[in-house]
Amino acid sequence: MSTIDSAPRGFTDKFLTGVERVGNKLPDPFMLFLILFGITAAVSTAMAWANVTVQLPGSDEITEIKGLFTAEGLTWLTTNLGPNYLGFPPLATVLPILLAVGVAEKSGLLAAMIRKAFGSAPRWALPYAVGVVGVTGSIMSDAAFVVIPPLAALVFKAAGRHPVAGLLGGFAAAGAGYSTNVLVTSLDALFAGITTAVTETLPNAGSAVTPVSNYFFNVVSSIILMAIAGFVIDKILEPRLTRQGIPREEIRDADAPAAPTSAELSADLTATESKGLRWALVSGVMLAAVLVVAFVLPASPWRNEDGGFLPTSPLLGSIVFVVFSMFVVPGLVYGKIVGTITTGRDVPRVMGEAIKDMAGFLVLAFILGQFIALFNWSGIGQWIAVAGAGGLEAIGLTGYPAILAFILLASLLNLFIISGSAMWTLMAAVFVPLFVLLGYEPAFIQAAFRVGDSATQVITPLNPYMIVLLTMLRKYEPDAGLGTLMARMLPFVVPFWIAWVAILSVFFFLDLPLGPGNGIFLPE
Template structure:
């Protein structure tokens, strides 16, 4: 095959993605975009309210009416809740505490030292696959994965002389597009299982009980395939394209000055740095051991009422605190030993620097919070989900085409409803009974939902963590827009979706168990 023939697909893909980027970047600035979306939602909700549109939520005796913003009820709701809408914006509760702690770990030099020690001499070829592994497994940290993994992956890549933006975007793509799977049992498994069980409890002959491990075998296979696929795309598609585009490899702050954290990395640590790193790691290990003992005590306050940790417990609700502590304490120890943090007053200064870097996101979060609050309060999101589900049910598809249609619907709804638990709550109530009547196990329908629930969330502007990522990307590319992100995420979305559907198809046609005691088809 000639070189020209080999280059042709690359050129075609570049032209397509460049076109997507140009179109996407013609969208208004994110603040104005969400202000426009807020206005459209306000007008649409008001029209639907005037037309007395309602949605019948599965399991609810009464229909829920769509509420309009430009009504007496809506206007009073907005004026009374504008502050709550902002401060209640979900990512703030995750992003801000973690940023404070990560800021200490980063500004003290601990993260750079750790990366220099662990990755500075590592084989360059393995890094994309390491990012794929960490990204997919990162779902165990829930939404915190979107904040932690991308910038750390960028540092790892820079330390090894590779393009940091490839690590940044690849880490986000792996964490987001593979969010619903993991080879470990996570709180998401318990949450999905609880929702499914709530539906099947009222159904006779619903097959085997759904538990947090009902999709375990399917998740393990999916995790390893998606990890390798993510690494391959980062290595062979994303990074080469960034190089062809001439994307800068040096991050700058809000004033245009170079950020030195990863740009001057040297694999060799000085004696003082090596000593500080040992003590900071020891502090982290000691803290982890202390937490482990605290939660394993029989009467631990971090257990649930049944004495366990699943499906809900104070421990699972404390993930932000755990991540905060595991960055903050070692960061303080390292900073103190190398002299970056010499007195108590230095700590808030370092924390303040990390918040200053995210000032743009904090401003944008105001309008994001207003839009998402209105979208949820009005009931339009529920109306979209139920209407789409009812439409698919009315088509009357059977067999595997019905499963594929269900996955496609979940993927499309995922562009509008980012919360997997919220979307599964709505869809499970309609589709679990429907597919049980067609002879499918509820655990299999839950597994199919996972496929549609993840891949597309990394290309929708309604994903608030896309805005967090855009803020990070603009440290390298100040002119980057949402179109830039969407174009660079697409090479992950389509292969991830196809690969995941392929894995589900293998399980389906070979009638393999998805987890202990849970198969594909109901027993006759």
């Protein structure tokens, strides 16, 4: 019999079963957006035949809705299939950063940094180290869900603490804080690209959205979420595991193979890895110094015409280059020293491996690009925004309660649509224009989406990495199920969600900038 309390286990299992049943009825993201593309095509055609028009507030121009299944629409599709894909804005920002992160990850630099952070933390601080590493670990993308939990379990066990607390805490921190980071990541570029694709057809859409448009908000959120994750692991999760008598040692069959003991599963760095990490840090600092000097010089070509950097400037347009450089150079230095990158041929090889890991996104981006392009070209997005904004104004829901309702909707959808890019593509097409008409900056709506996008993904069985985590957990608890995981994750989800909403509220009511050049409200 499992040591998990029967009442919570029964309730959570029923809840999860319901979520799984509904979620399994959804098609995969590619087919989902193919269906949505077909629905948009049919609806836009019907509206075009009905001569529906839309007029944006503050504009004298009247836009006619255009339908795909018309002569104009069909020729538009056949002549723009390629441009719709290649013009999908996230590709231009995500792919360069992805190549750079690939160098840092495949060379072993990112894993070494994580292991160093774990290995240097004292026993009492280990839960908070897991919080820091887990939240910042999203820079490794989905690899964080596989790398961080087992490493955290090893470090906890070596320090005499409960390894399951490290295992589950590492997963929770990596998942619930997935949409934020103290560093600029490929996810920032991805979200910014999707937002930009929607705002391109909107007049008076405020400041341009870049990979750093939510940076100030992300830094504050990351630090607070790190602390909360550590507190929950230390004060709630680990004591509860001890009370329940969860084994501290893996339960193995006699014929089962021994646990891996390679450096990949050790928190201790070899002498060569330590040397590589030191020189990678030195190279990163030197590169940062060169870039800062180049950018801040009075005659710097990266300044705008007024001699500054905000609201727009070549510097803000160079963020992708800066992030690319800060990953590639230290990654190459580390790889050269430890031997993972020995010749010039290794560089395109590791970059190619990074692209291979993202092949699914590149395929999904094809249909996402077609959907966004049709939504913008047909004018149906503007019509929905005007009608939706009018409806919200009619019932008086235009202030912060509307933002909270949007966050709650994102949190619920996140139980069924695990892909953040797919969900933001869907929601941004409708809600960014709607909230722009209500006076909010697109970057603020993107920040609100981040809040709803992360926390609940660690309690849905549709998250494939939940199954990976369950496999790891069953080494300690053979009877553990998805209900077990949900019960263990809820103490993270609730405070994460509440704290993140509170942070967004502070930015909102104090009208603080979310990032360089991006605020909350559109200028009047």
